[in-house]
Amino acid sequence: MQQNEPRVGCGAYIQDTNxxxxxxxxxxxxxxxxxxxxxxKVDFGETTEQATIREIKEELGLHIEVRGLAHLVEFIDTQNREHWLAPVYHASIQAGTPQIKEPEAITELKWFDLSSLPHRLTEATRQTLNLTPLD
Incomplete structure (x- = not known):
């Protein structure tokens, strides 16, 4: 997908009690x-918080509460002509158990300890967790 202008996305940083x-x-x-x-993605007319709540319900079947901004991600890949702005919100689960509701978009879901994250992370996750990219 080549873009001619920046797009807006959103994400949720959800931690369990552990x-x-x-x-x-x-x-x-x-x-x-x-x-x-x-x-x-944020739809026209939606706030980024509303989009985060909607996306998590659609993707994982969870009802979440947004608790504040964790990080504003700016992802620019000029070679592939991609430019995204994406606020990542701290969120807590209010109801539901995470399940893959959009298998065309998500292949797996898993809870990870911050000390044992997978090596291949999205740029938004690396930026939010303040991790150095792997080469």
Whole structure:
């Protein structure tokens, strides 16, 4: 997908009571095969918080509460002509158990300890967790 202007996405940084973080493995580009925070595109007329709540319900069947901004991600890949702005919100699960509701977009979901994250992470996840990219 080549873009002519920046697009807006959103994500949710969800931790359980043991401080494990919920990540999903992306099936589609951008960053297919990478693990990252669940989320997606912001629709016209939606706030980024509303989009985050909607995306998490659609993707994982969860009702979440947004608790504040964790990080504002700016992803620019000039070679592939992709430019995204994506706020990632701290969120808590209010109801539901995570399940893959959009298998065309997500291949796996898993809770990870912050000390044992997978190697292939999305740029948004790396930026939010302040991790150095792997080469």
């Amino acid at each position: 401080k494990k973080v919920l990540l999903v493995k992306r099936r589609r580009d951008p960053e297919a095969g990478s693990w990252g925070f669940p989320g997606g």
